[in-house]
Amino acid sequence: MTYLRNAWYAALWSEMLGQGTVARRMLDEPILFYRDSGGRAVALANRCPHRFAPLDRGIIIGDEVQCGYHGLRFAPDGRCRYSPQTPEAPPAARIRSYPIAERDTILWIWMGHAEDADPGLIPAYPVLNDDREHRTVRGYYRSAGHYQLVIDNLMDLTHPEFVHAGSLGSPDLNRACYEVERAGPRSVRSNRWYTHGASPPAFERFFPTAGRQVEHWVDMLWTAPANLALTVGITLSDTPRSEGRESLSLHLLSPETATHTHYLFSSTRSHSLDSVEQDRRSLETIRHAFEMEDSPMLAAVQANMGTSDLWSLRPLILPGDAGAVRARRLLDKLIREEVALDAGKIPVDQGSI
Ligand code: FES
Ligand SMILES: [Fe+2]
Known part of the structure; x- marks a missing residue:
């Protein structure tokens, strides 16, 4: 299925994202939403690169999400910051991070190339x-x-x-x-x-x-x-x-x-x-x-x-x-x-x- 990817999609009303996580499939992709310790919204691929566990089965620790299966932890930029089984986080342990903007009490997600995300394209309400x-x-x-x-x-x-x-x-x-x-x-x-x-x-x-x-x-x-x-x-x-x-x-x-x-x-x-x-x-x-x-x-x-x-x-x-x-x-x-x-x-x- 071909979608317009370089575009902002309204994912959630602001109040729908509180302390916990929200999982959504959007454009056929599993996405995890949560707020970091500063209240900023984060959108990550909701699929751990290890055994593909949905990350919404894990927990939020500070700014990071910890996978509920074997404990890898991912930061808002999608990089793995902690791995219980290795001295360093494996560089390959990385998931996609989606640009997200909170505007007019709407959480907008950009589903295309991150470098092309243009906040000027967000409809104003x-x-x-x-x-x-x-x-x-x-x-x-x-x-x-x-x-x-x-x-x-x-x-x-x-x-x-x-x-x-x-x-x-x-x-x-x-x-x-x-x-x-x-x-x-x-x-x-x-x-x-x-x-x-x-x-x-x-x-x-x-x-x-x-x-x-x-x-x-x-x-x-x-x-x-x-x-x-x-x-x-x-x-x-x-x-x-x-x-x-x-x-x-x-x-x-x-x-x-x-x-x-x-x-x-x-x-x-x-x-x-x-x-x-x-x-x-x-x-x-x-x-x-x-x-x-x-x-x-x-x-x-x-x-x-x-x-x-x-x-x-x-x-x-x-x-x-x-x-x-x-x-x-x-x-x-x-x-x-x-x-x-x-x-x-x-x-x-x-x-x-
Ligand atoms: S599936 Fe996530 S750490 Fe193993
Ligand atoms: Fe109608």
């Missing part, structure tokens, strides 16, 4: 740091489905009418204005909106309309490889958007394997900042949508597709697929360029995306 004007709830779940299927599902703003009928979906969204555009060298925007239509049922709880028509907008911004920011807003028709309600949700994905995806989700609101009840409702709405609606559909789609590449199955393309197709093409292009660069070839421009 500063709203996560702001607890004066905003309130964020968030969590993690492991989703069925190839990560590109999950991206497709998020870029596809036409499925809510059917998959989330009775909650997030609104029939008017399928007949709404739709715009897809490149939003940067590694980003695609997919926006859908209408100015006069019915309010989606789930919105009535926090934005009662008493049957009046609303303006509703759903703007998705995908940034390679798998980071999506969704702005959803509602206001009464013919009133300024600023008088309505708007929320931002993040969908930060990373491939686990070819069939499963790590999914960090968050929802940030600018109203009811102190309401624990609203927190509970938001989390419940998200979990219900993911676990009861999106995830079963993605699992069923994946089962029907097997491990075939989407394009090899010659899918029918509908107008609402424009955002997903554009993101896929851009990601494919970035992967091709990376593979060509790694092979020492000059990347070929594959045309406009």
Whole structure:
């Protein structure tokens, strides 16, 4: 499976990494996360070079992780610092250390060449740091489905009418204005909106309309490889958007394997900042949508597709697929360029995306 490697993947929310270790398979590689004695996050290959024990079965001692099988100890740079059976640590006892950055309360990992890790490529989500004007709830779940299927599902703003009928979906969204555009060298925007239509049922709880028509907008911004920011807003028709309600949700994905995806989700609101009840409702709405609606559909789609590449199955393309197709093409292009660069070839421009 070919992934974009020279890229930052959101691995964990900051609070998910405390005193202990977290083990994750990402891009088909076993990875161990922990914090050193100064609280800095560390990401190492979760496989001891001796007998390949997962290092998360060991313990953290100071800045180092000690293998739980025969006691080799590894530092954050991946070098072995202590070997119980030899006077010196064997130079060959070394594991891969991944660049990691903690930004906006997200732990980002760089899966490519360490020397190419460019913090400037980390998507910025500063709203996560702001607890004066905003309130964020968030969590993690492991989703069925190839990560590109999950991206497709998020870029596809036409499925809510059917998959989330009775909650997030609104029939008017399928007949709404739709715009897809490149939003940067590694980003695609997919926006859908209408100015006069019915309010989606789930919105009535926090934005009662008493049957009046609303303006509703759903703007998705995908940034390679798998980071999506969704702005959803509602206001009464013919009133300024600023008088309505708007929320931002993040969908930060990373491939686990070819069939499963790590999914960090968050929802940030600018109203009811102190309401624990609203927190509970938001989390419940998200979990219900993911676990009861999106995830079963993605699992069923994946089962029907097997491990075939989407394009090899010659899918029918509908107008609402424009955002997903554009993101896929851009990601494919970035992967091709990376593979060509790694092979020492000059990347070929594959045309406009
Ligand atoms: S497997 Fe880790 S020290 Fe032997
Ligand atoms: Fe969905």
